[in-house]
Amino acid sequence: MQKLVPLLLDWFATNARDLPWRRTRDPYAIWVSEIMLQQTQVKTVIPFWNRWMKELPTIEAAAKAPSAKIHKLWEGLGYYTRVRNLQKAARVIVTKHGGKFPENFDDVLALPGIGHYTAGAICSIAFNQPTPILDGNVIRVLTRIFGIAKNPKEKETNQLLWQIAEDLVSRAKNTKEAKAEFTSQPSQPSRDITSCSHLNQSLMELGALVCSPRNPQCPVCPVKNLCVAFKENRVEELPNLGKREAATARRFVAFVIERNGKFLVRQRPAGVVNAHLWEFPNAEINGAKLDVPQIFKSEFGTELEKISPLCTVKHSITRYRIKLEAFSVPLEKFPTKMAGRWVAARDFDSLAFSSAHKKLASAAAKSILSGR
Numbered sequence: 212m213q214k215l216v217p218l219l220l221d222w223f224a225t226n227a228r229d230l231p232w233r234r235t236r237d238p239y240a241i242w243v244s245e246i247m248l249q250q251t252q253v254k255t256v257i258p259f260w261n262r263w264m265k266e267l268p269t270i271e272a273a274a275k276a277p278s279a280k281i282h283k284l285w286e287g288l289g290y291y292t293r294v295r296n297l298q299k300a301a302r303v304i305v306t307k308h309g310g311k312f313p314e315n316f317d318d319v320l321a322l323p324g325i326g327h328y329t330a331g332a333i334c335s336i337a338f339n340q341p342t343p344i345l346d347g348n349v350i351r352v353l354t355r356i357f358g359i360a361k362n363p364k365e366k367e368t369n370q371l372l373w374q375i376a377e378d379l380v381s382r383a384k385n386t387k388e389a390k391a392e393f394t395s396q397p398s399q400p401s402r403d404i405t406s407c408s409h410l411n412q413s414l415m416e417l418g419a420l421v422c423s424p425r426n427p428q429c430p431v432c433p434v435k436n437l438c439v440a441f442k443e444n445r446v447e448e449l450p451n452l453g454k455r456e457a458a459t460a461r462r463f464v465a466f467v468i469e470r471n472g473k474f475l476v477r478q479r480p481a482g483v484v485n486a487h488l489w490e491f492p493n494a495e496i497n498g499a500k501l502d503v504p505q506i507f508k509s510e511f512g513t514e515l516e517k518i519s520p521l522c523t524v525k526h527s528i529t530r531y532r533i534k535l536e537a538f539s540v541p542l543e544k545f546p547t548k549m550a551g552r553w554v555a556a557r558d559f560d561s562l563a564f565s566s567a568h569k570k571l572a573s574a575a576a577k578s579i580l581s582g583r
């Protein structure tokens with residue numbers, strides 16, 4: 212531990228990526244980045260984070276923003292519960308903390324959508340507190356460095372990993388260099404502002420850049436001389452995550468229904484996956500034969516007039532492998548059971564669609580342009 216901390220801090224000081232949220236100590240900006248980074252890669256997050264901070268630069272702005280706006284800003288990032296919780300938490304900060312992001316770890320942890328990892332990340336990065344972090348990246352790094360062979364999801368092993376993460380960040384706080392004044396105007400990380408912030412970020416960064424799940428770059432790793440997995444040639448075995456849950460295939464059919472140049476779209480209700488997002492009418496057909504006219508009739512209570520295949524979208528969400536087959540349906544008359552909003556293709560951009568349905572929206576817009 213004693214040797215590990217300075218190695219990590221030195222490596223981070225010269226190898227940290229220059230990311231937009233690393234140029235600030237604003238806890239709100241750091242919080243937004245941490246929520247966006249859950250389940251999402253850095254390069255994907257950067258434009259979303261820049262746009263969000265430009266449109267909603269303060270906690271108050273996030274608290275007051277209309278639901279349609281926050282969903283639109285999050286459109287394409289997925290896992291939309293994150294953005295709704297972010298707004299709920301912003302409202303709690305406004306009403307309970309006078310609009311100032313709380314510095315106390317328990318107050319941060321009590322905010323909607325913030326778990327131990329995120330609270331630890333915000334308190335360490337924004338306030339330089341010795342609060343540990345443990346996510347998939349950090350678990351990989353620590354199980355390898357310390358040669359921990361047990362499954363990190365098991366309670367005891369998980370507690371041990373949290374303990375190691377806490378020891379490391381506490382030692383960072385206690386290093387001589389870390390006692391230097393914590394600047395509020397950081398540029399690139401450097402040793403004279405070493406801190407809990409940099410120790411935690413060094414673990415995240417090592418996991419992202421060097422100690423990757425496959426083909427880790429051990430020969431250039433700053434901690435290879437201390438790493439048990441490297442010394443014992445067990446890198447590929449760790450972390451021991453047990454058997455992966457098998458992927459589940461799901462199949463959907465979607466109807467891109469057009470009448471007089473407008474398309475029928477619907478907003479998903481609260482409490483379901485992708486709540487509040489817009490989509491084209493669709494139905495899950497797992498196991499069922501793809502009888503499109505029959506599905507259309509049972510959905511809308513009317514016979515199809517005309518139909519043609521539009522496109523197929525394949526995507527993965529958690530363990531689901533989803534196939535969405537979309538059909539163009541031009542209509543002359545309105546069926547009775549057809550609820551939703553009729554929208555021109557040029558207005559699609561004003562609505563937040565889930566990623567798959569955004570692809571259908573562009574296919575629909577192209578089909579109108581090509582006069583199909």
Ligand code: SF4
Pocket residue numbers: 352355356421422423427428429430432433434435438439440441446
């Ligand atoms: Fe990871 Fe290899 Fe570095 Fe060990 S030596 S921490 S396995 S990259």
